Amino acid sequence: MSAVAVEAPARTETGPARTPRRRWTRFILPTYTAAFILYLCFPIFVIILFSFNDTDTGFGTAPRVKTTWIGFTTVWYQRLFDIPDLTTALEHSLLIAVFASLTAAALGALLGLALARYRYRGKGTTNLVIFLAISSPEIVLGASLASFFVTLGIDRGLGTIFVSHVMFSIPFVAVTVRARAANLDRSLEDAAMDLGANPIVTFMKVTLPLIFPGILAGWLLAFALSMDDFVITQFTSGGGSATMFPTWVYGSTKVGIPPHVFVFATLIFVGGVLLAAFLTIASSRRDA
Amino acid sequence: MERHLPPDLHDLTPRGRRAGKVAAPYVLLGPGGLWLFALFIVPMVAMASLSLQQGSSLEGYRLTWHFANYPDVLSSYGTYLIRSLRNGAIVTIVALLLAYPIAYWIAFYGGRFKSVFLFLLLLPFFVSFVIRTVSWSFILQDDGIVLGTLKDLHLVSQDFRVIGTTFAVLAGITYNLIPFTILPLYVSLERIDPGLVEAAKDLYATKFDAFRKVVFPLSLPGVFAAVLLTSIPAIGDYVNAYVLGGPGTAMIGNQINLLFLRYRDYPSSAALAFILMAIMLIGAVIYARVLGTEEITT
Numbered sequence: 001m002s003a004v005a006v007e008a009p010a011r012t013e014t015g016p017a018r019t020p021r022r023r024w025t026r027f028i029l030p031t032y033t034a035a036f037i038l039y040l041c042f043p044i045f046v047i048i049l050f051s052f053n054d055t056d057t058g059f060g061t062a063p064r065v066k067t068t069w070i071g072f073t074t075v076w077y078q079r080l081f082d083i084p085d086l087t088t089a090l091e092h093s094l095l096i097a098v099f100a101s102l103t104a105a106a107l108g109a110l111l112g113l114a115l116a117r118y119r120y121r122g123k124g125t126t127n128l129v130i131f132l133a134i135s136s137p138e139i140v141l142g143a144s145l146a147s148f149f150v151t152l153g154i155d156r157g158l159g160t161i162f163v164s165h166v167m168f169s170i171p172f173v174a175v176t177v178r179a180r181a182a183n184l185d186r187s188l189e190d191a192a193m194d195l196g197a198n199p200i201v202t203f204m205k206v207t208l209p210l211i212f213p214g215i216l217a218g219w220l221l222a223f224a225l226s227m228d229d230f231v232i233t234q235f236t237s238g239g240g241s242a243t244m245f246p247t248w249v250y251g252s253t254k255v256g257i258p259p260h261v262f263v264f265a266t267l268i269f270v271g272g273v274l275l276a277a278f279l280t281i282a283s284s285r286r287d288a
Numbered sequence: 289m290e291r292h293l294p295p296d297l298h299d300l301t302p303r304g305r306r307a308g309k310v311a312a313p314y315v316l317l318g319p320g321g322l323w324l325f326a327l328f329i330v331p332m333v334a335m336a337s338l339s340l341q342q343g344s345s346l347e348g349y350r351l352t353w354h355f356a357n358y359p360d361v362l363s364s365y366g367t368y369l370i371r372s373l374r375n376g377a378i379v380t381i382v383a384l385l386l387a388y389p390i391a392y393w394i395a396f397y398g399g400r401f402k403s404v405f406l407f408l409l410l411l412p413f414f415v416s417f418v419i420r421t422v423s424w425s426f427i428l429q430d431d432g433i434v435l436g437t438l439k440d441l442h443l444v445s446q447d448f449r450v451i452g453t454t455f456a457v458l459a460g461i462t463y464n465l466i467p468f469t470i471l472p473l474y475v476s477l478e479r480i481d482p483g484l485v486e487a488a489k490d491l492y493a494t495k496f497d498a499f500r501k502v503v504f505p506l507s508l509p510g511v512f513a514a515v516l517l518t519s520i521p522a523i524g525d526y527v528n529a530y531v532l533g534g535p536g537t538a539m540i541g542n543q544i545n546l547l548f549l550r551y552r553d554y555p556s557s558a559a560l561a562f563i564l565m566a567i568m569l570i571g572a573v574i575y576a577r578v579l580g581t582e583e584i585t586t
Contacts, residue, residue, distance in 0.1 A: 029393035033405065036390055040412045040466070043423035046433070047415065050426070067432040107320035118313035126317065133328050135516065137524030137568060139541045141328075143548055143561040147338045148331035150554060167327035170320050199312070230418050230527060235548070246418040253422055253531050265419045272414035276407070 044269060051076060051262035064256035076259040083260055089248035090264060092158060096244065097226040100165035105219035107166070108173025112218070113211065115174065116181035130171040141168060142235030149236065156238025164236040165226045172225060173218030180214025213283075220279075227268075339558035349555060357559040365543050365560055372540040373567070375454075376523035379461045380469075383518050384511065386462070387469040391510075392503075395477035396485075406474065413467055421531045424460055425451060428532070452534025460528035468517040476510025477503070512579055520568055540564055 054071040055063045062083070081087045115126060133141075145164050149156050188210070192202040230246040237247060249261055339357055343349035362369070394405045412420060427434055428450040438444045450456050480503060488498035526541030540560065547557035 029389055029397070033390045033393050036386070037405075037408045037411075040409060040463070043420055043427060043463075044412045044415055046427055047419065047423050065426065067426065067429050067436065107323055110316040110318075111320035114313040114316035118316075120310075120313040120317075122317075123313075126321065129324055129328065133324060135520060135572070136565065137520055139524040139526065139544055140561050140565045141331075143544055143557060144331035144335040145327065146548060147335040147554065147558050148327070151334045151338065163323075163327055167323060170324060174320065228416050230416075234545070246416055249416075249418050249422060250527070250531075253425065257422060257426070261419065261422075265415050268416070269414045273411065276414070280403075280407075 047262050048266045048269070051259060051266045053259065055259060062256075063258055065259050065262060076263045080260060080263055083258060085243065086245075086248055086258070086260055086264070089243040090245045092161075092242065093227055093245040096158065096161055096165055097223050100162055100169060100226045101219050101222035103166045104169035104173050104222045105215055108170040108218055108222070109177045109211070109215045111170065112174040112177030112214070113181050113207070116178045116184075117186075130174055133168065133171040134175070138168075138229075138231035139235075142232040145232065146235040149238075156236055157242040160236045160238070161233055161242060161244065164232050165229065168229070168232060169222035169225055172221050173215070176218035176221060177211055177214040180217075181211050184210055224272075335558045335561060338554050339562050341555045343555075345552035345554075354555070357555050358563065361556050361559045362563065364556075365540065368538060368540045368543050369560075369563070369567075371538075372523050372564075375458060375461065375539060376519045378458055379465065379522040380515055380519040382458070383462050383466055383469040384473075384514060387466060387473055387514070388511075391470050391473035391477050395474055395480070396482065402478075406471075409470060410467055417464060418527060418531075420464060421460055421527055424456075424463065425531050428456060451532060452537070454533075454537050456532040457529050457537045457539075460532040461522050461525050464525075464528065465518050465522055468521070469514045472513035472517060473507065473510040476507045476513075480506045508579075512575075515575070516572060520572070523568065524564060 050065055052072050052074065053066060053069055054073040054075070055066045111126070111130075114120070115123065115130075141164075145160070145167075146156070149160050154160060184207075189202055189206050192206045193199075197205065228246070230250060233244050234247050234250070237244060243251075245264070249257070252258070252261070337351055338349065340351060340353050340355060341349040342352045342354045342357075390409070394402055398405050415423075426432060429435065430449050430451065431439070435444070435448065435450065439446055439448070484502050484506075485498050488502045489495070493501065523539075524541050526539055526545050529537050529539045529542050544557050544560050544564070547553045547560065
């Protein structure tokens with residue numbers, strides 16, 4: 001009885017004081033989050049908008065994006081491949097991203113599997129190397145790779161970019177696959193073995209399908225990392241003919257950016273978002 | 289039945305399996321491990337060797353164990369190093385303050401739209417890092433869409449500029465790294481059982497007390513990871529300083545880049561890169577010892 005008597009006034013005391021304050025303060029965080037998302041998306045919105053902006057194509061000079069709105073045009077989408085160097089750079093980036101991510105997915109998946117499933121001498125070292133490779137600043141990785149190629153006298157180009165991209169992607173794939181493989185039910189593999197499957201058949205028919213979502217996620221991550229990478233690419237490309245999309249754009253910042261860059265950025269953005277949406281829907285369908 | 293089997297068949301299966309089990313991890317590890325060894329560890333050694341060499345870009349460099357390279361680059365480029373560390377500290381603190389409320393709100397009030405909000409936050413990062421930075425330089429030009437408008441309205445003076453200032457560089461780095469701040473914070477906040485907050489309130493904690501004594505301490509692993517994931521790339525960045533900065537905002541990364549790729553002064557560049565990595569590693573280890581959790585390294 002007395003406990004209730006004590007509690008009751010305490011509630012009425014705080015009750016009216018709290019409720020009105022809560023009423024408007026509860027809008028602060030959602031408003032802030034919405035505003036922040038708008039701020040994050042603003043540069044992308046500008047890129048998409050200005051990829052449709054006209055420019056006065058001067059005599060003989062390459063077109064540059066104008067900071068003022070001149071008029072709506074789709075001409076840059078029609079003349080997308082007008083700058084051969086830029087097209088080549090984009091082709092290089094896609095080529096490297098495809099092959100580097102596939103190689104890294106294969107090697108990283110095996111590495112991740114070894115880490116998740118086995119105890120072996122040197123496991124601690126493997127984990128440490130992976131941790132260091134992920135957390136090293138890109139500029140240090142880039143400078144060390146360039147030092148390596150310079151020391152060996154290897155000419156830097158697409159080949160050196162490829163091996164470097166595989167290197168920085170392997171740890172990310174390994175970590176992704178390790179997380180997936182760690183949650184696997186081991187008895188499924190034992191069952192396959194007991195039913196007479198040899199280790200290779202067991203791996204192909206049981207282990208691989210089970211960890212495949214992890215490998216897929218790791219491969220997509222590696223593809224995105226490779227496409228997006230600028231720092232290591234710049235250090236390992238040697239400034240020769242092996243220009244990549246980000247290095248070409250970086251090089252054009254001080255002389256003026258052609259609208260084609262904005263068009264390519266828009267197309268890559270739309271493609272990436274569609275792919276992500278598709279994968280999300282596909283995976284939620286499968287789960288359901 | 290088993291007794292009638294030939295004796296060698298008895299231990300053949302287990303021994304064969306055991307040998308396979310010992311070799312299997314190394315077979316799996318082999319290709320990826322060798323790749324990392326040849327292109328991560330060996331290059332670090334090559335950079336260490338290069339940092340102790342002497343010579344010139346024309347005549348080539350020879351290893352003379354010239355340790356004086358290190359004090360030399362420190363005296364020449366110390367200011368850039370300090371500026372980078374300061375920029376990294378400012379960016380990390382600002383990013384944490386900006387990101388925490390967002391991660392908190394999505395984790396506790398996002399409901400079934402949590403993944404939608406996260407997707408929206410990550411949306412801009414479907415555009416490449418360099419292009420995002422270029423877009424900001426486009427937006428913030430002296431006569432661009434923001435400043436041009438403000439100047440037309442006479443809200444700022446005609447010679448007001450953003451591009452080329454330290455503010456532009458800091459804002460650019462923060463913008464580019466904010467997902468690395470938000471995501472670890474979100475992961476740690478999302479794990480917290482809302483029942484704990486309810487329990488604190490039932491025990492007459494105010495909303496603020498519940499946050500200060502329950503939610504915030506439980507989110508510290510996320511804060512820890514966010515600090516590392518934000519500060520390391522922030523300190524080493526040179527793209528923002530190049531695209532958005534001007535004279536007087538160059539960071540240590542710009543110097544390493546120029547020395548290596550333009551002046552071909554490999555020893556100085558390598559020594560600077562090593563100093564940068566040493567500072568970060570030592571900083572991260574001390575930080576992990578003082579504040580860290582086990583989670584980050586495993």
